[in-house]
Amino acid sequence: MGEVETWLRRLMWARGASAAGDGLWFTIWALYFTRVAGLPPVAVGIAMAAAGGVGLAAAVPLGSLADRFDARRVLAATTTLRGLAMACYPLAQGTWAFVLVTVLFAAPANGGNAARTALLTGLVADDGERVAVLARQRVAQHVGYAAGAGVGALVLALDDPTAYHAAIAANAVSFAVLTVVALRAPVPRRPTGRAASPLRDRPYLAVVGATAVLSLCWAMLSTGVPLWTSRSLPLSLSGVLVVVSSVGVALLQVPATRLATTPSRAARTAAVSGAALAAACVLLASSEVVGRPAGVVVVVLAGLLHLAGELGYVVASWRLSLALMREESRGAYQGVSEAATATVQMVGPAFFTVGLTALDAGGWLLAAAVFLAAGAAVPALTRRAERSREPSPA
Structure with a gap:
C-alpha cells in the first residue's frame, strides 16, 4: 500500500x-x-x-x-x-x-x-x-x-x-x-495555471444547480416522510426508512460509483435518479388511499426507490462536479458545489412542510415534478458544459 x-x-x-x-x-x-x-x-x-x-x-x-x-x-x-x-x-x-x-x-x-x-x-x-x-x-x-x-x-x-x-x-x-x-497528510498537488472564478462559469453553475435540486431527497426523508406517515400510518415507519437508507448507503455507495464512470454516464444516472425519486413521491401520494396495511408496503417501496435515487444522485453529482471543474481552481469550484447543495438544503424542509400542508397529496406530485425536471435537465446541461471545455478550433 x-x-x-x-x-x-x-x-x-x-x-x-x-x-x-x-x-x-x-x-x-x-x-x-x-x-x-x-x-x-x-x-x-x-x-x-x-x-x-x-x-x-x-x-x-x-x-x-x-x-x-x-x-x-x-x-x-x-x-x-x-x-x-x-x-x-x-x-x-x-x-x-x-x-x-x-x-x-x-x-x-x-x-x-x-x-x-x-x-x-x-x-x-x-x-x-x-x-x-x-x-x-x-x-x-x-x-x-x-x-x-x-x-x-x-x-x-x-x-x-x-x-x-x-x-x-x-x-x-x-x-x-x-x-x-x-x-x-501529504502535501496535495498544487493547482497550476491561472485561477478561474467558478461564479463566472455559467455551464458549470447550471450543472451543479440542477444536480443540487436532487438533494431535496434528504429533506424528503427527514421532513416529508415523517409528516406524511404521522397522519394515518405507524409513527415508526419513517424511522424504518432512515435505517434502510443508512444501511443501503453503507453497503451500496461504493459499488454505485460504477454508474458514473464518465460525465455522460453520470448525467444519465442523474436523470434516472430524478425519475426514481419522482416515482417514490408518486407512491407516497398514493399511500393514504390504499389503506393502512397496503400503505405500509407502498411507503417501504417508496423508501427503496428513494435509496436508489439518492445513491445515483450522489455519485452523479460527484463525478460531474469534479470532471467539469477547472483543475487550477478545484477548491473554489467545490465551494460552489457545496453552496448550491446547502442552498437547497435550507429550503428543503419548508418546501415539503408547506407543500404537504397546503396541497395534501398534491405536495408529493409537485415534488415529483421538481425531481423529474431537474434530473431530465442534467444530460443537456452536461453536454453544454463539456463543449465549453473543448479548445476552440484554430
Missing part, C-alpha cells in the same frame, strides 16, 4: 470520527439548547439562519483559499474553529453569545467540506478514483453518524446537564482528530 493510499484511509477514518461527533451533536442539540441552555426557540432559529447565511457566503472564499495556499491547512483551520466553537457552547451566556458561537461553529462547514474535497482530489489525479475515494468517505461518514446518534440516544435517556456537556466535549475532540490527521 502506497503512502497516498495509507493517508486516504487515515482521512477516511478521521472523517468517520468527526461524523460520529456530528451524529452525537445533531441528536441532542435541540434539547440541549432548550432544556439545558434555556434558550427560546426564536433565538435558536435566528442563530441557525445566521449561520446558514454566513456559511453560504463563505463556501467559495474558503475553497479559493484552499487553492491559493494549502488545502490541508484550510481544512485544519476550519475544523479547529468548529471544534473550539463547540467547546464554547457551555460558556455561552445570553442569546447573542449563543448566536455568535453557533455562527462560528456552523458557518465554516461548507467551506471545510470544499477544502476536504480539494485535499482529496489533490492527492488523487484520476476522476474515477476520486469518486471512489469520496464514496468511501461517505460510507465512513454514515457509519460515524449512526454510532454518534446511538450515543446521543443514551445522552437523551440520561437527560442530565453533565451528560450533555460530556457529549459536547466528545464532539470537540472528534474535530481535533480530523485536524491532526489533515495537518499530517
Whole structure:
C-alpha cells in the first residue's frame, strides 16, 4: 500500500470520527439548547439562519483559499474553529453569545467540506478514483453518524446537564482528530495555471444547480416522510426508512460509483435518479388511499426507490462536479458545489412542510415534478458544459 493510499484511509477514518461527533451533536442539540441552555426557540432559529447565511457566503472564499495556499491547512483551520466553537457552547451566556458561537461553529462547514474535497482530489489525479475515494468517505461518514446518534440516544435517556456537556466535549475532540490527521497528510498537488472564478462559469453553475435540486431527497426523508406517515400510518415507519437508507448507503455507495464512470454516464444516472425519486413521491401520494396495511408496503417501496435515487444522485453529482471543474481552481469550484447543495438544503424542509400542508397529496406530485425536471435537465446541461471545455478550433 502506497503512502497516498495509507493517508486516504487515515482521512477516511478521521472523517468517520468527526461524523460520529456530528451524529452525537445533531441528536441532542435541540434539547440541549432548550432544556439545558434555556434558550427560546426564536433565538435558536435566528442563530441557525445566521449561520446558514454566513456559511453560504463563505463556501467559495474558503475553497479559493484552499487553492491559493494549502488545502490541508484550510481544512485544519476550519475544523479547529468548529471544534473550539463547540467547546464554547457551555460558556455561552445570553442569546447573542449563543448566536455568535453557533455562527462560528456552523458557518465554516461548507467551506471545510470544499477544502476536504480539494485535499482529496489533490492527492488523487484520476476522476474515477476520486469518486471512489469520496464514496468511501461517505460510507465512513454514515457509519460515524449512526454510532454518534446511538450515543446521543443514551445522552437523551440520561437527560442530565453533565451528560450533555460530556457529549459536547466528545464532539470537540472528534474535530481535533480530523485536524491532526489533515495537518499530517501529504502535501496535495498544487493547482497550476491561472485561477478561474467558478461564479463566472455559467455551464458549470447550471450543472451543479440542477444536480443540487436532487438533494431535496434528504429533506424528503427527514421532513416529508415523517409528516406524511404521522397522519394515518405507524409513527415508526419513517424511522424504518432512515435505517434502510443508512444501511443501503453503507453497503451500496461504493459499488454505485460504477454508474458514473464518465460525465455522460453520470448525467444519465442523474436523470434516472430524478425519475426514481419522482416515482417514490408518486407512491407516497398514493399511500393514504390504499389503506393502512397496503400503505405500509407502498411507503417501504417508496423508501427503496428513494435509496436508489439518492445513491445515483450522489455519485452523479460527484463525478460531474469534479470532471467539469477547472483543475487550477478545484477548491473554489467545490465551494460552489457545496453552496448550491446547502442552498437547497435550507429550503428543503419548508418546501415539503408547506407543500404537504397546503396541497395534501398534491405536495408529493409537485415534488415529483421538481425531481423529474431537474434530473431530465442534467444530460443537456452536461453536454453544454463539456463543449465549453473543448479548445476552440484554430
